[in-house]
Amino acid sequence: MMSGVSLLVVVLSIFNGFQKQVKESLWQGGPHITIENAYGSGAIYDYPKVIEHLQSDPALKNSIVSIEGNITSHGLIQSNNNFNPIMIRAVPVDSLEKLIENGLPNFPRLYQYNREEIQNINTKKLVVIGKEMSAIYGYGMGREITMAVPGGRFTVERGVQVNVQTFRLAGLFKTGYYNYDSKFVFLSLPVAQDFFKMKDAVNQIAIKVNSLDDLRATKGKILSRLTEENWNQKIQDQSSFSVRTIAEEQENFLAALRLEKTIISIIVFLFIVLAALGMVATVHSLVRAKRKSIGTLKALGLSSNDILLIFTLNAMIIGILSSLVGGMWGIFVASKLEVIINALSEIINAVGSTLNPNTWTNVELVPKDIYYFDHIPVDIDISFIFMVTTAATILSGLAGYFPARWAANLNPVDTIRND
DSSP states (O other), X not given: OHHHHHHHHHHHHHHHHHHHHHHHHHHHHSOSEXXXXXXXXXXXXXXXXXXXXXXXXXXXXXXXXXXXXXXXEEEEEEETTEEEEEEEEEEOOOOHHHHHTTOOTTSOOEEEEOHHHHTTTTTSOEXXXXXXXXXXXXXXXXXXXXXXXXXXXXXXXXXEEEEEEEEEEEEXXXXXXXXXHHHEEEEEHHHHHHHTTOTTOBSEEEEEESOXXXXXXXXXXXXXXXXXXXXXXXXXXXXXXXXXXXXXXXXXXXXXXXXHHHHHHHHHHHHHHHHHHXXXXXXXXHHHHTHHHHHHHHHTTOOHHHHHHHHHHHHHHHHXXXXXXXXXXXXXXXXXXXXXXXXXXXXXXXXHHHHXXXXXXXXXXXXXXXXXXXXXXXXXXXXXXXXXXXXXXHHHHHHHHHHHHHHHTOOHHHHHHHO
């Protein structure tokens, strides 16, 4: 029982930490809520009025951290003789100090940058790309990068016109979310408006919120504000705003994380159930060993309910002690997990290099380049540990109840005669 509880605590702490870090990386990467115009070209020309209209709503003041227009579009980036698909996002850079200090809400944290060049991000053709994209395509700081995006109207004779321009790499960012760091290119909004030929327009309004738990409620308030009677006509003669949240965009991914955690929890919880079944056998053996004592006590007047209580409490005390010890041991192991794994790696590498000094390759039990974490993520949830220990105690009581019930129903005369 103690082993099952400690194992469950360690495994779920790792999964909680993994999910927490993945979500933080995901939330950091892009806007939490996006507003788009589904009519025509999708351009929002009066986006400052839309932003002002939303900011004037008292119901949204406490929910929204920032709201600003941006451009997000598919594009192509040249690598050798090939063009590879990417995502291009342009956001307003209203403060260079905030950009350098990672204080812009919709711009990812800079990992590396050229201080002199990045000062001109609003006036020159400069881009910031993800650290993983830099590694994939071999782009270094100051490298000239050629990108292509749709530009102009569609014609039957020529198809979609393409706008191709060359930019200079001024910085790298890192969110910790691999797909984001390997696919996105960031520009300043004025430069992107010229690149996409969208003068004084955007195709998205990006919103950051205070609490990610309130995404659905905040989305509802925004929809209500945007669909107010006669308001749309003041912005555009024809408009159809759509609102979506990052949770909706990543719904399948987040659902897979929840399912993975649930399955692992069930599998590990079966260890506790197995321990409870072992406890049934243990209490049953104890009852058989104490048959003579049980018969004597019942002959002296001890009631069946007291016998039932004695053996049930015996199992519950074992469950409480094992839950407490297992929970504390699980917390200790989870908090020191990275130290333990690093020590095991060192021992394995020391033994391996001693046995095979010429052919041995150092082993890394948790490769950081695969899992994309700087450290092993662990999040110890005390409320969950309390739930696990409570469940283990209840299972222990149930495990002791059935053998105790059999003991309570023993006939004292037959027990004394036979034993």
